[in-house]
Amino acid sequence: THFGYKTVPTAEKQAKVAEVFHSVAAKYDLMNDLMSMGIHRLWKRFAITLSGVRRGQHVLDIAGGTGDLAKVFSREVGSSGRVVLSDINESMLNVGRDRLLDAGCSNVDFVLANAETLEPFADESFDLLTISFGLRNVTDKDAALRSMYRVLKPGGRLLVLEFSKPVFEPLSKVYDLYSFTALPFLGKLITNDAESYRYLAESIRMHPDQRTLKQMMESTGFKNCDYHNLTGGIVALHRGFK
Ligand code: SAM
Secondary structure (H helix, E strand, O other), rough: OOOOOOOHHHHHHHHHHHHHHHHHHHHHHHHHHOOOOOHHHHHHHHHHHHHOOOOOOEEEEOOOOOOOHHHHHHHHHHHOOOOEEOOHHHHHHHHHHHHHHHHHOEEEEEEEEOOOOOOOOOOOEEEEEEEEEOOOOOOOHHHHHHHHHHHHEEEEEEEEEEEEOOOHHHHHHHHHHHHHHHHHHHEEEEEEHHHHHHHHHHHHHHHOOHHHHHHHHHOOOOEEEEEEEEEHHHHEEEEOOO
């Protein structure tokens, strides 16, 4: 990129992602609050509102990490429902499990799973799928979308919350500056790991923009796809149905 950072080649990406999240797991929640100045909580709340989650539903949170969404879904689906918190990274999933068990969430399962295959899960087994700030870390996003389509029940809904493209240029400039200077600085300060947060900025920049992601969802077979820009398109929430 013109910032002079090396782009991670696809073949190395999965190992790199594993290393990044293993390294930040313990401080992940604190970093999220600091880096987004707490706004990630609002983005997630919006996702929950658009999820239409109801009692008794079966919900899968993919790349769910420390379980922000799963925790809310656990309450919403009630004792007749079930939530699965899944992630490819054991360190992140462990933090999530401890946190949700401490919070008394008794209707949640914790499953190691790669979003590209979702291999542990049967076809058409979930009413609702979410992937929040996870898709950009996935190497083969089309494979991941196909797997999501596979495990979703007909009539079910997929929500993708992810960094996207700011809708106007000045915001884009400020945001670039922020991601490539403040983020690594905060990363270094809190986790002593600037490199992981440089990776974060890089992965955000490489992620497909709003329209591209919507098209990818449509070509996978998702119906009635739409998206909402949040915070001027810094983040977008995509929605699609099976
Ligand atoms: N969903 C949580 C949230 O919104 O706070 C965590 C997001 S965190 C930025 C990204 C997560 O994606 C990490 O926990 C990481 O381990 C996970 N991840 C990365 N690649 C993955 C893959 N191929 N399959 C499943 N999870 C993956």
